[in-house]
Amino acid sequence: MSQAPTREVARRVFAREFNDASHTFKESDDERAPVYLLLPTGERANRVFLVGTLTEKEDVGEGDEYWRGRIVDPTGTFFVYAGQYQPEAASTLRDLEPPAYVAVVGKPRTYETDDGSVNVSVRPESITAVDSVTRDRWVVEAAQRTLERVEAFEDESNEYARMAREEYDLPVEEYRRTALAALEGLDESDELGSDDEDDAGGIDAPAEH
Amino acid sequence: MTDLHTHAEDIVAQFSDHLDLTVDEVEERLENLVNEYRVPVDEARRSVVNSYLDEAGLERDALGGGGNASVGLAEIDQDEQWLDVTAKVVELWEPRSDSVAQVGLLGDETGTTKFVAFETSDLPELEEGAVYRLENLVTDEYQGNFSVKLNRTTTITEVDEDIEVGDDAETVEGALVDIQSGSGLIKRCPEEDCTRVLQNGRCSEHGSVEGEFDLRIKGVLDDGEAVHEVIFDRESTESLTGTTLEEAKDMAMDALDTTVVADEMRTGTLGRYYRVSGPQFGRYVLVDEFERLDDPVDAEAALIEARSI
Numbered sequence: 167m168s169q170a171p172t173r174e175v176a177r178r179v180f181a182r183e184f185n186d187a188s189h190t191f192k193e194s195d196d197e198r199a200p201v202y203l204l205l206p207t208g209e210r211a212n213r214v215f216l217v218g219t220l221t222e223k224e225d226v227g228e229g230d231e232y233w234r235g236r237i238v239d240p241t242g243t244f245f246v247y248a249g250q251y252q253p254e255a256a257s258t259l260r261d262l263e264p265p266a267y268v269a270v271v272g273k274p275r276t277y278e279t280d281d282g283s284v285n286v287s288v289r290p291e292s293i294t295a296v297d298s299v300t301r302d303r304w305v306v307e308a309a310q311r312t313l314e315r316v317e318a319f320e321d322e323s324n325e326y327a328r329m330a331r332e333e334y335d336l337p338v339e340e341y342r343r344t345a346l347a348a349l350e351g352l353d354e355s356d357e358l359g360s361d362d363e364d365d366a367g368g369i370d371a372p373a374e375h
Numbered sequence: 376m377t378d379l380h381t382h383a384e385d386i387v388a389q390f391s392d393h394l395d396l397t398v399d400e401v402e403e404r405l406e407n408l409v410n411e412y413r414v415p416v417d418e419a420r421r422s423v424v425n426s427y428l429d430e431a432g433l434e435r436d437a438l439g440g441g442g443n444a445s446v447g448l449a450e451i452d453q454d455e456q457w458l459d460v461t462a463k464v465v466e467l468w469e470p471r472s473d474s475v476a477q478v479g480l481l482g483d484e485t486g487t488t489k490f491v492a493f494e495t496s497d498l499p500e501l502e503e504g505a506v507y508r509l510e511n512l513v514t515d516e517y518q519g520n521f522s523v524k525l526n527r528t529t530t531i532t533e534v535d536e537d538i539e540v541g542d543d544a545e546t547v548e549g550a551l552v553d554i555q556s557g558s559g560l561i562k563r564c565p566e567e568d569c570t571r572v573l574q575n576g577r578c579s580e581h582g583s584v585e586g587e588f589d590l591r592i593k594g595v596l597d598d599g600e601a602v603h604e605v606i607f608d609r610e611s612t613e614s615l616t617g618t619t620l621e622e623a624k625d626m627a628m629d630a631l632d633t634t635v636v637a638d639e640m641r642t643g644t645l646g647r648y649y650r651v652s653g654p655q656f657g658r659y660v661l662v663d664e665f666e667r668l669d670d671p672v673d674a675e676a677a678l679i680e681a682r683s684i
Contacts, residue, residue, distance in 0.1 A: 176552050178599040215550055215597060217646065254638070269646020272554045291553070294646040298668050303648055304550075307676045313601050313681055323413055349681055352674035 176215035178308040179205055181242030182349065183341050184214070188284035189333040197360045203274035203286065206336045207315035208327030212289060216244055216305035217269045217296060223259050233255035233259040236292075237268060240305060240348035245287040262295060269304070280342055304317055305352055309345040315344055316342045379405045382420050385444055386427070387682065393431040417453060449543035451523070454516035458523065460524025462504045463538040464496035479499055479510075480656075481523065486543020489657065490517075490520035496527045496546050508532040519601075520658065545660050547605065548668065549598035558593050559637025560623045562586025590620050592640060593659075596649060605660045615665065616640045 189204040202210035213333045218239040227232045232249040233256050248255040255272075262268065270291035279285055319338050330336075383402035389395055401423065408419035428434070443459045451458075460532065465487055477492040479498065490512075492498050503649040510530045512523040525531075557572060564571045564578035565587050571578050573586045592607040593617065615620050618626075618639065627633040653663035 173595065173602045173604075175600065176550070176597045177603050213552075215552055215599070215646075258642075269550070271645070282477070292641065292645050294642055294644075296646050297669075299671055300647055300673070302672045303668065306672045306674065307599060309677070309681055345679070346681055349674060349678040352672070353678050 167232055174200055174214040177205065177209060177211040178216075178304070178311040179207075179211065179214060180308050180341070180344060181216075181237075181239045181244045181311060182239060182344050183207060183241075183312065184244065184274070184285055185242055186336055187211075187274070187286055188276060189331075190274075191363070203276065204326065204333055206305040206330055206332045206334050207314070207338055207341050208319050208324055209315050210326055211274055212339070213269050213271065213273055213291075214306075215304075217267065217287070217301045218244060219301075220259075220262055220264045220266045220268045222264055223262065225260075229312070235259050235268075237270065239308070240351050241344045244270070245285075246272065246290050246293070247275075247287050248290050248293070252290055255293045258293040258295075262293075267296050267298060267301045269294050269300060276341070302352055305348055311351045312341055312345040312374055330342075335360075378416065379409060382416065386420070386424060389424070389444070390427055390431065394427055396427070398494055404649050410423060420453075446484025448481055448483045448488040448523070449541060451488060451514050451521040454521075456512060456514045458512045458514060459508075459510040459608050460523075461506065461534060461538070463506050464501045464503050465540055467501070467503045469571050479503070480527060480660060481539055482540030484541045486541040487654070489520075490525060491522060492525040496529070498525055498527075498529060499531055499532070505534055506534045506538050508534050520655070543654065544652045544663065545655045546650065546652040547596055547598075547603040547660055549596035550601065550646060550648050550649065551594050552597040552602075552646075553595040554637060554645065555593040556596065558591060559640055560620075560627050560633045561591060585654075586618060588624055590618075590623055590636075591646075592616075594644075596651065603660060604658050605653075605662055606650050607662045607665070609660045611665060612640075616643055 183206055186206050187203050190201050191204065192199045192201055200212040202212050205211055216237065216239065218237040220235050221238050222236045224234050226232050227249060230250050232247065235242040235246040235248075237246055248259055250256070270288060270290050271292045272288040275287050276284050277287075277288045316338055318324050321327065379402050380398070382405055383398045386401050387396045387398050387568050390509060398410045404423050405495050408414040408422060410415055410523060413502065414422070415525065443457045446456070448460060448462060454660055458485060460481070462481040462483045465480040465482040466490065467477060470478050474494055475491055476494045476496070476498065480487045481490045492501070509525070510523060511528045515524050562573040562576070563617070564573060564581055564584050564585055565585065566578070569580060570582060573584070574633045576583055578584050590609045590612045592612050594605050596605055607615055618636070623636045626635055626639065648668035649665055650668055651660060651662045651665040653661045
């Protein structure tokens with residue numbers, strides 16, 4: 167019996183952490199083996215799911231359409247590129263009027279710039295317009311998953327954390343702070359004017375930039 | 376560590392005919408492997424069982440008869456576990472491979488699980504709807520789904536009783552990240568009891584046929600940790616998308632293309648969060664009930680929980 171390949175899970179990661187990633191790897195020599203982006207908090211990502219605000223879109227193609235979208239979350243900006251090989255996503259980007267909440271399922275892509283640094287973007291499998299409820303739910307989910315990864319970062323059996331320590335020199339604690347700040351941002355917009363929570367009392371007090 | 380305690384009890388029971396073990400000593404060995412040496416529980420159990428097999432001078436297969444675990448069919452959570460069950464043959468399916476003699480669903484009070492009997496095992500045939508005492512089955516795992524295999528050593532005794540098969544609906548939730556091909560407006564084979572989905576107007580069993588239109592969605596729910604494949608039938612697809620079969624046919628007619636239906640469905644559902652429940656068949660959860668998770672999130676509660684991590 168042939169074993170159907172297992173579908174790769176879509177990781178939840180904020181833009182800040184996603185854009186800090188640069189190392190990609192495969193886990194087998196097979197040509198078609200999945201390529202993973204190593205997340206700085208110690209997880210492999212062959213697919214991501216993100217929800218944010220499409221703030222700008224531009225056809226950057228020469229000849230053929232090639233759409234670039236900027237999608238903003240509470241921590242930074244995802245860059246999404248869709249061309250002729252992603253026809254549905256490209257046509258969605260063409261039709262959408264920013265600003266709009268969008269959900270994106272896609273694959274991480276890296277490319278090296280002329281100055282040798284690595285940029286990360288998303289090659290979308292799908293882009294759909296969604297509502298603010300979906301966006302808020304994603305922020306909560308992405309924060310929880312990020313905090314779980316940070317929590318598991320010191321586990322000895324966590325091979326991707328070990329890989330992240332070898333490949334990156336990034337302060338993992340910072341991703342914990344941005345995740346908490348993202349939740350605080352939601353909480354504040356939730357109940358404007360309410361002062362029953364004293365932010366300065368949180369354990370993440372020094373979150374000033 | 377009640378989990379290890381349960382494993383220890385199982386192991387003591389497995390070896391009750393051969394070795395005089397206490398639950399405490401077995402649990403201690405498991406604990407040592409799991410807690411000190413960070414061995415996964417399954418592996419720890421295998422290793423402890425192996426060492427006792429050595430001690431007793433037994434082959435793994437000899438642990439049959441008497442020593443098998445009795446686990447509810449819907450509660451199987453280990454690979455290669457030997458079981459005795461009393462179960463009803465809920466359904467028989469068409470074997471897809473010549474090496475398979477019979478394949479279908481067995482059910483007991485806890486729910487159902489898939490079973491497979493191979494030609495080489497040369498077993499008597501099971502009848503749909505009948506209840507049997509089956510001894511010496513072995514569990515199998517594929518992509519997180521468990522099934523049981525009958526084998527040459529399996530004994531089959533028909534039992535004169537009926538079993539109320541349990542409802543083992545799975546509930547899964549996550550973002551809908553994909554609607555797979557074969558979704559939307561489809562055609563099914565009209566032959567009696569067939570209902571296979573046609574590919575380019577052909578049924579894999581009956582060849583070229585005049586198909587009957589139907590709606591379904593083969594979707595993927597993803598919670599960031601695991602993926603769950605789900606199938607919405609016509610009724611649940613209509614209620615998920617707000618598009619009826621008749622409307623879908625009109626859309627396809629207008630566009631002279633059936634794929635517009637699935638495209639429209641993708642636009643309206645992908646990227647949203649859902650919770651669905653229904654029975655699990657193979658890789659798929661068949662959606663009986665679903666809800667869109669569109670209550671506003673409780674950011675304060677999430678923050679309190681997050682700070683505690």
